[in-house]
Each structure stands twice: as structure tokens, then as C-alpha cells.
Amino acid sequence: TAYDIGLGIPAEPLFRSAGTLKGQQLMITGGPTPVWVDHVRLFTNRFTGALAIEIAKQAWVEGAAIQLILGQGSLPAPSYLPHQRVVDFSSYRQKVLSGLDDGAVGTAIFSAAVADYQPSQVYPGKLPSGQQLTLSFEQTPKVIREVRATHPKLNMVTFKYEENRTHRELMAIARERSKEYQLVVANRGEEFIEYGDQVAWLVENNKPEEQVISKPAIAKAVLERVASWL
Template identity: 45%
Template sequence: MSLYSRLNNQMNQSKHWDFSPPSPSDLGDHDVPLEGTHLQGKRIALLITGGIAAIKTPFIARALRREGADVVAFTSSEALRYVTIDSLEWSTTHPVVTKLTSAAEHLSDSSPFDAYVVAPATYNTINKMRYGIADGVITSTLASALGRMEQGKTNIMIVPTMHGSLHNAILSESLKTLHSLGVAIMPPRDAYGKHNIPHERDIVVEVCRLVSHSPLKDISILVTGGPTPVPIDNIRRLTNRFSGKLGATITEELYLRGADVHLIHGEGSYQPASYLPYQLAKTYDEYLALVLEQLSQKKYKIGIFTAAVADYKPETILPGKTPSGGQLKSLNLVPTLKVIEEVKHKFPDLYMVTFKYQEQVSHEALINIAQERIKQGYAAVVANRGEEIESVGEQVAYLVTANQPPQQMIGKKEIAVIIADHLEKILN
């Protein structure tokens, strides 16, 4: 049998189903698995207007619920050409508001909403909203929402979605006017000459930021993550096995809480989510330059340094591509500049959270190493060792500060949450 035939046979076997039922689950038919709690206790009005993108709104509703939101859908009659009442009721678990009755659904006095999200927001609805026209379910609800927003009682976000030919001067003027009033306008996904609706997760992330009351909101924070490769020649480089997922996870947690966060991510096998603000550092030298450049150009209050920074680099980078097959006679490695020391020296007011990874040391020795760094003037240290990763299957780390006992954290998500909680406490 040829190699192609064997591979094809293996692929067919991997797709084989033995007609067994699905695995049991505690989730009910309407339930969603929680991915976070950033919208826990928040009521979100999902206002759906008459564009083809309305077919995606049940997925948007469920994505909002995965962050803990309670979602109620409002639809125009045109929207129901593209999405059904049944699908929206199933995805929100609430009756859909399709018309205004004596209950005055557009006012929502008895159960106010934390945010109104217009997705998709059509040309017609945006311009009516700008001029205060209230001639239907969506526009009347928005008229009331604007009044609540002016009183500081709610938030509004619109997601413009339409064909490119509809983006004219009238639309631009309406968007600018609404923006000046305090309406959040989410940039559409630009593709094929159209303003397409963004992916569900992107919308949810912006809603989380919009309704956040975290002390971290608008606080400037620099995060670093990932490896910082050093080149051997024009092709080859030395790097490490760390992916940068932790730095990206911390960045996302801070971003969801509304922080003005920026990630410098070392190039490797992992790419952060596209909605996160980040720069890619391809080498150690580029990483160092980007960190110092960011801190020089902008007043950051906090720096979180998770990057697995190269400790050594070749004294000389070989020209071109070193021929393969031969012996590389010498590769003289020299120590790199310690980035956190450079940052601490040049930016003494920066609240620095640094990371320390060790292997073949005891837990007590690890904590002692972290405490020694605290004595050097660093605000907080996240310490972990390889042996504790292997023992539970997830990364185990300890948050070490000057005045508190070390706090254990298990898994990247928990590490990110506890660091964010710690930063909220120090800001308060």
C-alpha cells in the first residue's frame, strides 16, 4: 500500500463514528457553558435590525450569555425576515420584543438594561437614531436608551453593518454625532467591500469593556509575553519552549475589565486573539527596543513582564545561511541585558509585576528567590517551578508580594484573574 493510501485510510478511520450517543452533560438544552463572569448580573438588550447579518444574532446572544449576561432580544419587523422568533427565544431564554404594548417595553423601567447593543445596526436605524426618530420598536427603545445614557444609567453600542455603497457622507455625519453623544461605535469587520458584522467573541469583548466598573478601567498597563528568539544566522535562531499564552491570557483579562492594555508578544508558535492590542517582537533585540519605546512614549502605570526573555545570545550573528550537513565549530554565547533591571532603572515609578521560573529547586527555595527579588524593589513576583507544573497537569504559580503570604494560583486563567484582582486592590 502506498504512503498516500495509508494516510487516506488513517484519515477515514479517524472520521469513523460507531453510532454511539453523545457524552452525558449537566447542561440543559438552553444552557451555555460559562467562559467568564465579566457580564455576570448584567442585563443586555440586543437590538436587531433588518440586515442579512441578523441571521447571526442567536450566536451573539449565546456568546453574551457565556460571560454571564442576561439577554433580551428586540427586533424590527424587517429583522424577522432573516432570523426567527423561536431561534432568538431559544438562544436568550426570554420572550422576544417584536412590538410595543401597554407594558411599555421600550422604557424598561422595572428591569433596566446595563447596555443596549444594536447588532446589526443598519444605515436606516443609525440615521434615524441620530435625528431622534422613534417610529418603531428599535428606534423607540433607542430614544429611551439615549435619555438613560445622558443620565449615566446605561450604555449604548452600535455595530454598523451594511454594503460599502451605503457608507456615504450622511452616514459618516450620523456616526460622528452619535459618537459625540457618548454612543460606543464598534468598527465593523471590513471584507469584500462591505461592513460585515464582527465575530461574536469580538462583540462580547467590547460589551464587557463598555459596562466594566473595574478600578483598572482606562489604566495604562504594559504586558509582555512569549519567547524572545536570538538569531544564529539569517535563518536559524535559538529560542525556548514557552508559547506566550499566559501573557495573552493576562492581557485579555485586563482588556475585558476595561484597562488600556498593550501586549508585546515574542514571536513563537502562539498568536494572541486579533481583538487584543499587541505588537510582535521577532527577536530579543526587537523585544528590548519595543519595551523601552513603549514606556518612553506613553505613561504606563503598571508593567507585567511574563516574557520568557533570552538569557544569552550569540556574540556574532553568522552571515547568510550556514550550510547544512557540516559541523558548526563554535557558537560563543554572551549574556543579554536584563530587561526588567533596565526598566526598573529607567522607569522607577512603574508598578512592576515580574515572573520567575525555576527547575530543580524546592518550593521553599522558590519562594525565597521571589522574596529576594521583592527586597530589590520589585512590587510583585509570580514564581513557579517546573516540578509543580508536572504534578497537577496545569501551571502552578505563586503571587509573592511584600506584605502578604504567597498566594497559590493554578492554571493560566486563574493566574490572570488573581493578578488582575491584585492590581484592583492596589489601585483602590
Template identity: 35%
Template sequence: MLEGVNVALGVSGSIAAVKTVELAHELRRQGASVRGVMTASARGIIHPWALEFATEHDVVTEITGRVEHVELCGYDGWADVFLIAPATANTVGKIAGAVDDTPVTTCATTALGAGTPVVIAPAMHEPMYDHPGVLEAIGTVEGWGVEFVDPRIEEGKAKIASEEAIVCDVARAAGDRPLEGDHVVVTSGATSESIDPVRVLTNRSSGRMGRAVARACYARGADVTLVHDGPEVPYAAVEPVESAAEMLEATRDACADGGDHGSADVLVSAAAIGDYTVEGSPEKIRSGQQLTLELEPTPKLIDEIREDHPGLPIVGFKAETSGDDAAMIEEARATLERADLSFVVANDASVMGDERTRALLVHAADAAQYEGTKAGLAAEIAESIVAVRGA
């Protein structure tokens, strides 16, 4: 997600500074190069050597004649983005007032003046976060184009956001945002049909692929709605569903005008929606007896949405078990033509739940093969969506 991105990581004196070593590791796992900048207060919580170990770079602890702030964040500076995590109320207030009395605030002023993207992840006690002056400072800095990663409000504290949330916002800030202003709706994961209050009819999909696509579109600037039976995520508004009928209804609502992000500009139908439903029993079916379930076919979501939105770009997914590329392409093209899709991602069902995948991106005129991580495939899909939107 952050391949080739240089991140200057500013650390201020919140106890959440203890998390920055792992944050630096995660940024690097996502492909970034990281260099640390610390305030004196932060050095009282973690030693600069810890951040030096995590980044494999010297840590800036004071501004010297080398003008480290300009080297990192000035015009043509090293950093593609300046991330402050954690940012205390004190640091946010100083940035809003252009007070430069720490290496972190001096780098922030330099970055803002040079047009280097800035991302801030606040961390403080909740009453401090609710202080009108702090809220005013946040509003002022946001007005300058700075991205704030909202903290988690727990136990009377505004705790630093998750690593995933911070990484996603850094990727979004560092990129070109070709999907900015677009609303992308993504369906993801399995659906389940209730047999009785205990048992369900479902499939093996983990939702990993759909979540990766949603994350990749968010990193490219899109507002994303994720329709799935899964957890809240920091990169999308989640519409929770369980059954195929619920997924269809929620997707219809998400694609229609009048939602939080307006009507959809793209639908990515990555969910493994159950092909059959069953009339569920209101009471638990007792075990030990023979049982026949009468299955009824569920509506095809892409066909239903296509009927509602004739001009909407839709990306389909097609899972097969043949193991034959030619057969997968043939089936994918049949789906593409039937529902007038932008393109179809075809893969073998054996990759369900795995981190890696092998897939074919099938367009009307050609098909491209991909083999690698699902995150990598999601990036390819997002770039294809950019091309569709720009066509």
C-alpha cells in the same frame, strides 16, 4: 472570565446568525448563563430550537404579556449585559432611533433606559457598514455608552467579530472596570536569537500566560499593550518582536509617554526572555560540521525598565526547575528586592505550554499558592494589580 454573569443574547437577521449557537456555547464555557432573544428575520436563518439547545433556556421570539423585555433587561432584570450578535444595519439604525418593533430592539431600548450594559457585534456587507447613516447610528449609540465589537473586514463583508473578541468585550462591559483609564503593558512568550537565516536560539514558552494576563486586564477596563512574537489579539494593541533586544526596545517605547495610550501605569513582565544572544551568521551555516557558539548575556528587561521608570509598578515572573517551593520563594524575593517589583509570580518551568499551572504569588511580606488554569491565575494577577493600583 464570565463566571456568574447573565447574558441576554439578541440575534438579528444576518447570515452570521448561524454562528450564534457556537457563540452561546462559548459564553457558557466561560461561565455565563445565556438566554436568547430573536427577531423574525433571525428565525428565518436559524431555528429557535437551536438557540434553546445551546442555552438550555426558552428563547424569546415575541414580546407578550409577560413583558419579557423588562424581565430580561429592565430595572433589576435578569441580564447583567445585553449582547446583540449579530446586529444588522437595520437593527443598529432602529436602536439609534428608539424604534421597538422586534424583540431585540425592544430589549435594547429597555436595557439602555435601565442602565443595563449593551454590547453590539455588527455583521453586514461592507457597503452597508460604510453607509453614512449606519456610521452615524453607530456613533449615536456609542455615545450612549454602548460597546461595539468591531467586525472583520474581509471579502467585501463586515463579518462578525471572533468569539474571543465578543467574549472579551462582554466581560469588560459586565464588570466593574477597576483598571479603567490605566495603561497596562504585558510582555509575553519566548524571544528568539538568530543563529543564521534558518536557525534560532529560543525556549519553550508558549505565551499562553502572558496573553491570559493581558486579557484579564482588558476585561477589568485597562488599555493593554502586548509585546510578543505572536498573533494580533482583540484585547490588546500588539507590538511584534522577535529578539530580546527588540522586546526591550518595544517595551521601553510602550512604557514611555507619547504612545497610543500614554505612559504605562503597570508593566507585567511575563515573557520568557532569552538570557543569551549570539552574533548571527548572515548566511546559512552548513550542516555536518562542528560548531561552537559564543553566547553573550542579554540585558535584564525589568532592571532596564526600572532604571528608566523608578516609580512604575512592575510584576515579574520567575521560572525555576528545582521543584522546591521554599527555593522558588527565595529566588523570587531576591528578584523582587533587586528590581523593586510589586510582586513576583514564581512557577516551575515544567508548566511551559500547558493550560494548567501551579504558581506562587510572592509579595514582600507573604506568598500565596495558586493551582488551576492559567486563565484563573491571570485573574488572580489582575486582581493583585488592582490592589497595587489602589494602594
């Protein structure tokens, strides 16, 4: 899951270079993936896709071919970036899995704030108001696990966001996950409050973790790791 609080989006980049990612195809996901309660209401979260857009902008400037997938409620992406919007978790999952089918994508960066739970049953129509309501939830399928199972050679960057965890606990979670994925970008809500900007820890298996502060710096650091794998 992933993690951004807002970013101004310029209409056009300054330039595009034959840079470190020229010829590479990247899938980048961002924003929330809502789940439906009934045909009118849905559950979502506060994340905006700003970090995904920043990563996509920098990757585009470095020459990469971009497949940017943004959830409903995300900030607008610049018009020069190829992107698609998905309305809910189910369409997000379908778009990710189908977008990787042809094997052209070499690296996928999963910064979307994906729903962990969904109502066990979606009410047909609109739930009546003015009464007490109890909902049952079930876990959603873990998309990154499905991707890893079907694409074992794909370079994958995954994100882990936590609150009410210590830094040591977060690093333990990220270290364990880094055994399955090339890079884990981990952060805590408490650090945003402390620093006044987005803070991330880049965790790669058998390497020391790296602290990065601000969305542009996080995007740059992530893409430097991606370029190092090529």
C-alpha cells in the same frame, strides 16, 4: 521569564465593563524572544504567550487600556486586543523601552520568556551544514532591570520560572526579587507535572505567598493585585 503551555483563544469577549482597571494603561509581554545564530537560524523556547494573552483579555474586560507585546512563536491574540509582535530579543527590548517612554503606562506585567543568552557573534549569511559547530554565548541585557532603573515608580510584575529547584529555593529567589518589584510570579516545571496545570506562587514583599492554579486563575489573581495598588 514566563510560562504557558497552550490555551484556546476565543475571537471575542463576552462583554467589557467599567471595571477595576478602567482608565489604567497596562503593558503586558509574553511569549519567546528568539536570538539569531545566523541570518536563517535562531534559538527560541517552548513558551507560547498564552498566559500573557489571558491576562490581557481579563484586563481589557476590566476596562484597562492594553499594550500587549508578543514574541515570535506566540499564540495568536484575539483581534479585539491591541497587540504587537516582535521577531527577536533586540526588537522586544526596543519595543518595551520605547513603549514606556511617555510615562503613560502605570503597570507593566513582564511574562515574556526572555532569552537569557545570545550568540556572541551572529554569522553573516547561513552557516554551512554537515560540520561540527561550536558557539560562544553571552548574557543578554536584563530588560526588567533597565526598566526599573529608568522608571523607578512604575508598578512591575515580573515572572521567575525554575526547574530542578525545591519550593523553598524558589521562594527564596522570589522573595529577594520582590524587594525590587511590586509582584513576583514564581513557578517550577515540576509543579506543572504534579498538578497537570500551570501553578504559580504570587510573592509580594512583606506578604505571605499565594498559590494559584490554572492560567485564568493566575491572570485574575495578578490583576487583583494590580488593582489593589491603584
